[in-house]
Amino acid sequence: MIVRSKAPLRLSFGGGGTDVAPYLQEKGGVVLSTTIDKYAYCTLVPRDDATINVESLDYDDVVKYNVNGKVKYDGKLDLVKAATKVMRVRTGVNLFLHSDAPPGSGLGTSSALVVAIVSAFKHWLSLPMSDYDMAELAYHIEREEVGIKGGKQDQYAATFGGFNFIEFSSDTTVVNPLRIKRATLNELEYRLMLCYTGGTRLSAGIIDDQVAGFVQRNEDVVRALDETKALAVSMKNALLLGNVKEFGLLLHEAWCCKKRFTSKMSDDKIDQLYEIARRNGAIGGKLLGAGGGGYLLFLCEFDRWHVLAEHLEKAGGKIVGFTFDLKGVQTWEVGNE
Numbered sequence: 113m114i115v116r117s118k119a120p121l122r123l124s125f126g127g128g129g130t131d132v133a134p135y136l137q138e139k140g141g142v143v144l145s146t147t148i149d150k151y152a153y154c155t156l157v158p159r160d161d162a163t164i165n166v167e168s169l170d171y172d173d174v175v176k177y178n179v180n181g182k183v184k185y186d187g188k189l190d191l192v193k194a195a196t197k198v199m200r201v202r203t204g205v206n207l208f209l210h211s212d213a214p215p216g217s218g219l220g221t222s223s224a225l226v227v228a229i230v231s232a233f234k235h236w237l238s239l240p241m242s243d244y245d246m247a248e249l250a251y252h253i254e255r256e257e258v259g260i261k262g263g264k265q266d267q268y269a270a271t272f273g274g275f276n277f278i279e280f281s282s283d284t285t286v287v288n289p290l291r292i293k294r295a296t297l298n299e300l301e302y303r304l305m306l307c308y309t310g311g312t313r314l315s316a317g318i319i320d321d322q323v324a325g326f327v328q329r330n331e332d333v334v335r336a337l338d339e340t341k342a343l344a345v346s347m348k349n350a351l352l353l354g355n356v357k358e359f360g361l362l363l364h365e366a367w368c369c370k371k372r373f374t375s376k377m378s379d380d381k382i383d384q385l386y387e388i389a390r391r392n393g394a395i396g397g398k399l400l401g402a403g404g405g406g407y408l409l410f411l412c413e414f415d416r417w418h419v420l421a422e423h424l425e426k427a428g429g430k431i432v433g434f435t436f437d438l439k440g441v442q443t444w445e446v447g448n449e
């Protein structure tokens with residue numbers, strides 16, 4: 113038996129940052145996001161021994177260890193080691209991993225990969241886990257077991273899929289699927305543009321700065337987080353009502369708020385690309401993820417998409433096509449190969 117799974121990457125439209133402790137525990141967070149047709153993949157092949165063999169097909173990394181040995185986190189495929197430890201895997205397996213975007217690109221790649229691994233193990237081991245169970249376990253593996261800093265939205269987005277308004281509190285997470293009209297979805301796909309800035313980033317330092325600003329009660333940081341949460345609600349309402357242009361204007365407001373979390377949120381290249389976009393047909397946009405690099409997302413005037421794409425690529429950006437994925441993580445069996 114071979115088990116394969118894929119978990120979709122996500123676009124976070126609004127609320128990002130409010131899903132990070134301690135803001136989440138003290139004030140509650142909300143995030144508006146959707147998933148797209150870019151994925152993190154996991155293939156699981158059972159073995160007859162006690163060896164776990166992990167291959168990252170993207171980076172040619174290989175890790176081998178014994179299921180009965182002590183797990184050592186050394187920066188090499190630690191998320192897989194943590195998943196096998198937390199899920200108490202006691203039989204050897206071969207795992208093959210790859211994704212459609214690199215970690216640190218702002219699309220939630222690392223979290224989607226953990227969700228894909230958890231789902232593959234769930235299927236193989238016949239574990240009685242709900243979607244909430246899987247998302248929470250993936251969060252525990254990445255944020256608590258391995259200690260990678262970040263928010264709570266990515267694991268839930270990859271697990272549930274689709275357009276969701278997710279509410280976070282100190283002890284509860286609630287995923288609210290949004291019933292958006294097909295015409296609105298079509299218009300969003302027609303007018304949204306995803307632009308790779310040409311670099312990834314390590315989000316830990318950016319998140320540390322944001323958290324420090326909140327803990328120290330930096331007035332501007334606290335206000336920016338509060339405004340970000342309110343804007344996420346307004347963006348949700350705009351989508352449900354089919355007000356696509358209003359949604360684009362709110363994207364711009366949200367990006368202006370997010371830049372106030374920390375000075376590390378943006379840099380000269382990102383600011384330059386954003387300004388080029390605003391001058392050439394973008395109603396609004398934002399940098400995806402924690403900040404510092406990765407992908408920019410824009411909502412364009414319908415008759416300026418091609419003009420904007422041309423200007424961004426001349427400035428060093430790379431336009432990446434996508435469509436929405438509304439299904440969340442998927443796992444299936446294939447015959448022996």
